[in-house]
Amino acid sequence: MSASWGWRDRHVATCVVVGLVSGLFASWCYYQQAFRLIAHSLGFWVLLVALAAARRDVRSACVRSVVLLIGAVTAFYVGKKLFYGIKYPGMPYDVDVDSLLLWCVFAVVAGVVLGWLFHAIGADSWSGAFATSAAVGLLLADTYREDGFDFDRGVVLGVLALVGTLALLARQGFQAGKLKRFGLLIVPVTALSYLVVLLPDVIEDVLL
8 A cells, every 4th residue: 555545654553553452442341330331432432533633634544543443343343252251151152243344344434534524633723623523522422322421320431521522622732712613613513423423323223
């Protein structure tokens, strides 16, 4: 692959590792009552993708996002089998190949779209403010989708949303102009993001 498509970005390998580690972590969370919501959370990986793609050129951001998400999806499905075997020794468990392949397709499409969107995070412009608002909005919308901000049940997601929002704002920068544009966009963009986070489950139900 030509270097012009971003494959020689020295941080691509780091994104692969981050994807694999986050996928394994999420698969572990799947079997832990206190952390189980993370395994179902899209916001967790939206945050990682946004941080990986921010302030990059478009091609590099897309490549980083795609490899991170493919690594995460693959590690999650393999990790579920691994941790199931540890939790229930001797019990049969097969990787759901159809779901794995479907989510890998989602990972490529989402990686390209999110990489293109989030690369503008940090730009001192309306497009930069929209990118940051979209990342924060998706994180907040997914938290609401999973636990309705019921922090007695989903405190882990609440903490993730808070820390993630602060991290994304720091990646954007705290200059007055950037914060003003972000403040004007965050509410409508979050409302739109809620519709977006519902799509993967709807599509999976239709296709599977």
